Amino acid sequence: MRNAPSVLYPVGRCRFYAGALLVLGCLALGVLVSWWWTLLPLRVEGPPGHGARVSAGAAGAAAWLGWALFAWRSWHRTPQGLLQWDALGAAPSGAGVWRWCSAAHEDGAPLQRVELVLDLQQRALLRLRNPDAMHRWVWVEAGRDPARWSDLRRALRATQA
Numbered sequence: 062m063r064n065a066p067s068v069l070y071p072v073g074r075c076r077f078y079a080g081a082l083l084v085l086g087c088l089a090l091g092v093l094v095s096w097w098w099t100l101l102p103l104r105v106e107g108p109p110g111h112g113a114r115v116s117a118g119a120a121g122a123a124a125w126l127g128w129a130l131f132a133w134r135s136w137h138r139t140p141q142g143l144l145q146w147d148a149l150g151a152a153p154s155g156a157g158v159w160r161w162c163s164a165a166h167e168d169g170a171p172l173q174r175v176e177l178v179l180d181l182q183q184r185a186l187l188r189l190r191n192p193d194a195m196h197r198w199v200w201v202e203a204g205r206d207p208a209r210w211s212d213l214r215r216a217l218r219a220t221q222a
Contacts, residue, residue, distance in 0.1 A: 066212050067145075068209050068216055069144075069209075070143065070205070070209055070212075073141040074139045075139065075202055076202070077184050082133075085132070096118070097118055140163065144160075144175070144199070144213070145169055146159055146175075146216040147160065159220070171192060172192075187217070
């Protein structure tokens with residue numbers, strides 16, 4: 062791969078991802094609260110179907126709590142480690158090789174492919190594909206290692222074929 066130097070880049074929990082989940086959660090909670098607020102006069106008067114409205118409100122609250130738990134677990138379980146592009150590594154195609162280094166894979170587990178899914182200039186969403194066809198999603202941010210950010214971006218662009 063031309064102009065794609067070898068690079069080792071840290072990956073971990075992304076503040077941008079946490080912020081996006083927080084904004085979505087707040088918007089959903091706002092919709093839920095406004096929905097309850099519009100139902101409040103109906104609850105005071107007690108028209109027919111009052112019990113259905115209350116149970117729908119409880120179901121909405123349960124759905125929001127379930128989503129909030131999912132979002133927190135998703136962020137908390139974000140993979141942490143090092144993403145390595147070895148430009149001189151031996152791959153079947155003759156090009157370099159991607160590796161994932163973490164506490165479980167200290168020597169680096171080879172990756173079949175690293176896909177750049179979303180590029181936001183200062184952060185990027187990647188899909189890491191293992192040889193066994195499993196994949197994981199990770200966010201990388203320029204702030205984790207500003208000196209190597211452009212090297213990582215070059216390696217990502219060079220391997221997107």
